[in-house]
Amino acid sequence: xxxxxxxxxxxxxxxxxxxxxxxxxxxxxxxxxxxxxxxxxxxxxxxxxxxxxxxxxxxxxxxxxxxxxxxxxxxxxxxxxxxxxxxxxxxxxxxxxxxxxxxxxxxxxxxxxxxxxxxxxxxxxxxxxxxxxxxxxxxxxxxxxxxxxx
Ligand SMILES: [Zn+2]
Ligand SMILES: [Zn+2]
Numbered sequence: 001x002x003x004x005x006x007x008x009x010x011x012x013x014x015x016x017x018x019x020x021x022x023x024x025x026x027x028x029x030x031x032x033x034x035x036x037x038x039x040x041x042x043x044x045x046x047x048x049x050x051x052x053x054x055x056x057x058x059x060x061x062x063x064x065x066x067x068x069x070x071x072x073x074x075x076x077x078x079x080x081x082x083x084x085x086x087x088x089x090x091x092x093x094x095x096x097x098x099x100x101x102x103x104x105x106x107x108x109x110x111x112x113x114x115x116x117x118x119x120x121x122x123x124x125x126x127x128x129x130x131x132x133x134x135x136x137x138x139x140x141x142x143x144x145x146x147x148x149x150x
Contacts, residue, residue, distance in 0.1 A: 026108030028056030045076040055110035066129035090115025
């Protein structure tokens with residue numbers, strides 16, 4: 001699976017990650033990922049899902065807005081455990097080892113601390129959101145170009 005995308009800045013060969021490890025260019029994400037815990041976990045409420053995420057505020061918001069493009073409902077970000085907690089027992093007991101599932105978002109990266117099935121659910125929406133945005137951006141570009149030619 002290929003999650004590289006966006007502005008091509010992720011496709012630059014990175015010299016500072018020997019061994020093909022993760023290389024985040026966002027120190028805030030990196031800091032959050034290094035000390036996952038109650039304080040650094042946020043929750044994405046999307047459709048009927050509650051997905052625990054770790055990352056910096058900026059990139060969490062970027063992730064949320066992309067996912068919201070892929071749903072008719074709303075995507076909401078909470079910095080605290082929502083009332084009722086995480087409903088899926090699999091997600092509740094997902095391994096707290098964020099380095100296992102880092103999704104590149106812009107120059108940063110988020111960890112999705114969910115069970116496998118919800119992890120792929122949310123990644124599906126994220127990818128759909130990317131497609132939608134790419135489409136929106138390109139049609140916007142087209143109309144801009146067209147009006148510029150007139
Ligand atoms: Zn970040
Ligand atoms: Zn789950």
